[in-house]
Amino acid sequence: MAHPLPRSVTIRPASRLQGRIRVPGDKSISHRALMLSALAVGESRVEGLLEGEDVLATAAAMRAMGATITRSDDAIWRVNGVGVGGLLQPQAALDMGNSGTSTRLLMGLVASHPITATFVGDASLSGRPMKRVIDPLSTMGADITASPGGRLPLMVRGLCPAVPITYTLSVASAQVKSAVLLAGLNTPGITRVIEPIATRDHSERMLAGFGADITVEQGESGRTISIVGEVDLKPRSIVVPGDPSSAAFWMVAASVVPGSDVVIENVGLNATRAGLVTALRLMGADIVELDPRVVGGEPVADLRVRHAALRGIDVPHDLAPSMIDEYPALFVAAAFAQGRTIARGADELRVKESDRIAVMKAALMANGVRCEEHEDGLTIEGSGGDPIAGGAEVASKLDHRIAMSMAIAGLHARAPITIDDASPIATSFPGFFDLLHTLGGEASWG
Template identity: 65%
Template sequence: MMGGEPQPMQFGPAGPLKGQAAVPGDKSISHRVLMLSAMAVGRSRIEGLSPGSDVHSTAAALRAMGARVDRRDGAWEVDGLGTGGLLQPRRALDMGNSGTSTRLLMGLIASHPVTATFVGDESLCRRPMDRVIAPLARLGADIVAGPGGRLPITLRGMAGAVGRDFRLTVASAQVKSALLLAGLNASGITRVIEPVPTRDHSERMLKAFGARIDVAIGEDGERLISLAGETALEPVHVKVPADPSSAAFLIVAALIVPGSEVRIERVGVNPMRTGLFEMLSAMGADLSFENAREMSAEPVADIVVRHAPLQGVDVPPRIVPAMIDEFPIFFIAAAFARGESRAHGLAELRVKESDRITAMARGLRAIGGRVEESDDGLVIGGSGGDPLPGGAVIASDLDHRIAMSFAVAGLHCRQPLTVDDMTPVQTSFPGFAAALRGFAAG
């Protein structure tokens, strides 16, 4: 759980960003590979696991339920318990700031005869969990939540759970993944019907571990995901790709600072995660994807990005699920583009680590940007590539992506801005400020 004094940090005008960097391992994949390793029979080895505190929350919870999770020789090793092998934790599971840890672990535990209480930090306790509580209750889990479906939550898993069909009512990879994880220890078939495709890391990882999973596309474009329960999972050796959501901050920094050229290695380019790259390209970004290859069932590439003038763009609704985590940094790119950019259908952003729509609108106005806020999105008037005035103190709202987005914005402002607390960045990208400044130093 994050604590201690806030760590304000100033970010100001920078010269061209130059150099090469490797960003942390993909956070979404890291959570999933840890949980599946704990369900396998034998020892799995994981290279490139995200060093963020969110992933450490997942690892700590798995240890508390009997799995051995250790760091050795620059990698992580997990001795799995086998499907159905989770043990009763002796104390509450502290999820820190990690909504992903909470929702996915609730799914994993739901089909085990285990009772667990989930607690977290101030930010996590503001986030509603109803979207995962309701389907897991249908599976038979007994769940008692705080007001509004928030933490603390006590979940009593069901022994002898039976797979069922679930139709997702919202586009959520976390809900889908929670149901598939619950299905691992349920008899029969768990089927998730996904009207709008979301990131498929869980499906790819389940297949890599030997799960009996099938993905079909219906006539109307729906994804039909079927998982056979009570299957023994095999241990694996996984190399986690670099996180495209983390790479996005360095990419946009290079795009908006004149004269910049940077290279970021082994970035995950899963088609369901590349919405931001697609929109930046539509804005005129100079992006090259080199050395394309596959790493542990995931496509990766090295990304070379050069400064380029950007043009405002309307984000089509079909793109939203593929860039839901990248909208804060997209808004920064839009603020320095020519013309207006519009994005709607983003109500999900109001229940992230912060209300990201309001937080971004407030921060952009504070540094001189032109923004119109609606219930589900923003319209941003760009500067035409010119620096913004800057000079403000930005409230991060305990949100790592808000903090990193305005750190990037500060590099192309006339006056330095201050992010009031960079501590939340530890959840996903430890060393972010040093990486950004290392680029600026050439």
């Protein structure tokens, strides 16, 4: 039975971490599996879906727009879709909770359908800017009325037929790319997205799997993804691999806690998501891929991670798009490395669930780690493998990745670390503390 997640949790130092665990299904793939299944004609079957609050918000929204979505006792999700162009007018506002992915991608779907949808969210999501999605969708003809600063609550009035566009991403964002491509699904003609820097490609892979007419070309200006609109999607069976963003915390934990030996099963290793594995290996991490295979069109392996003496590095900037969600965990790894780690090129962190640069700096410094803040990252002075001081309470700022990253830091600290509010973890990793206890960690709830 999963532990409840009250507001406060205290993590105590661990002597070592050992065992085999399986992380939840990939959040990015789970969102897209529900959305595209809901646009296919017929029944799709999804196995391994992440059942966190963010993905459940997507499921609720697709139900509100006409799809039939059920979960059986064996955790298989079945989706009977309405077809491209068949989304129905929702009768109430779509509550996105804390999920930026749900919001931005669903805005894309609504933008080219003849319906109007209002998007609302929690305090954290309502503080996050949506302008980067509003701009291209407005160019396609959607009428979007947002709160000041381009924030939620906002209303999208779709245009059908919408106008196909060629859009060059000004920032490396898979969510913006995906929103435009999803809008292009119900738009006559060809919609194109040009990304100068490659981002995660789950949307392209899954659209192709559902039968969309989509092509990807590499040119001098970057990758051009083209989608032909008004094509029927075919139902399919999907197996969701384990989320590399969830595996990140255990890769770091096993690397920094002496004596640790952990196997993380069924981890997705899509090249556009595997930047943290590359960065940790550059730091000297002992990560071995066992039984590499392909599951649902995605590369997967079991990862064996053993404690290793990490060293500080200058993190290559070109890794940022493939590990943007994992930077908080990387900052924790850097806190235990020998020497200085410079992790920059990640200004996107400023507009996540929290300002992850500022919040992680404050959390690490409160627990004895020396940091220097930059506009696009942090420079961190490592402990050389020794425990950090710990002993402080961390403000999670309603950010699940801050809470989990600092929980991992508490496993190798001289004094316990307290997270003021662990409840956001349920958005992406409801079984996080169960796995912590499975591996030998100790947490107590306040």
